[in-house]
Amino acid sequence: MRILVVEDDMLFGNALQKALQRAGYAVDWIENGLEFAGSMRAAEYDCVLLDLGLPGVDGEACLKTLRERSPGLSALVITARGGLMDRLRLLELGADDYLVKPVDLEEVTARVRAITRRAQQARLGDGSVLSHGELRLQPARRAAVWKGTLVPLTNREFWLLETLVRKKGQIVSRERLEEALYGWGDEIDSNTVEVYIHHLRRKLGPGLIRTVRGLGYHLAEADSEVSGVHGA
Structure with missing residues (x-):
């Protein structure tokens, strides 16, 4: 799961980024509102943490832009303005x-x-499940069920698999999968995606995730998956 932090205070922004990374999130951090629109175009986010008192373009303008372009994206505002009218205005703007x-x-x-979690449940409906053939994913619980058996996955294994399921029917580039796994400041080994694909194939069988040389990866058609053995 990927989060964008928009905070101009260096100490607080750094602390936020580290705390969220420790919780298992991929985190990008920008320090002013001028970069906000470009950041939203550059990556797909699950949540935005937004300070209101930003240089360049203020947080309220960023929040309006977010709601116009990505109405379903979760937004958490962190503000020094604690008055009742301030809080009501934030909710009216779409926080x-x-x-x-x-x-x-x-x-x-x-x-x-x-x-x-609320946003995922709203997107997925009552069942809160993503499915592809005999694969079932529950993002709110980070649970994966393959052929009726719960398969233990690490956070990054789950995020990579979730990205492929959400993009089923499409070839997903290695760069897009790296975005799902890491924040901008993270150092990424050249074979990171291949390593996680290998882990998933061990756990879910070799036929579910297909490689398209030079382009990326995609899920096999549901009726052509090759059965596999769950691995550690």
């Missing part, structure tokens, strides 16, 4: 939740988890 500074980093992580 899913807000926190008033100073904030506790554990609470930020908990709020992010809560609003992204």
Whole structure:
């Protein structure tokens, strides 16, 4: 799951990024509102953490842009403005939740988890399940079921598989899969995606994920999957 942090305070922004990374999220961090629109075009996010007092373009303008372009994207606003009218205005502008500074980093992580879970449930409907053939994914629980058996996956294995399921019928480039796994500042080994694909093939069988040389990866058609043995 990928998060964009928009915060101009260096110390606080760095602390937010590290806390969210420890919680298992891929995190990108920008320090002003001028970069916001470009960042939203450059990657697909599950949640935006937005400070209101930004240089260049303020947080309210960024929130309006977010709601116009990505109405279903989760938005958590962190603000120093704690008055009732300020809070009501944030909700009217489309914030899913807000926190008033100073904030506790554990609470930020908990709020992010809560609003992204609600968004996933809203997107997926009552069942909250993504499916492809005999594969079932429950993003809110990070649970994967293959041929009726719960398969233990690491966070990044799950994110990679979820990306492929959401893009089923399409070839997903290696670069897009790297975006799903890491933030901008993370160092990525040249064979990282291949390693996680190998792990998934061990756990789900060799036929589910297909390689298209020079282009990327895609899921096999549901009726052509090759059965495999669950591995560690």
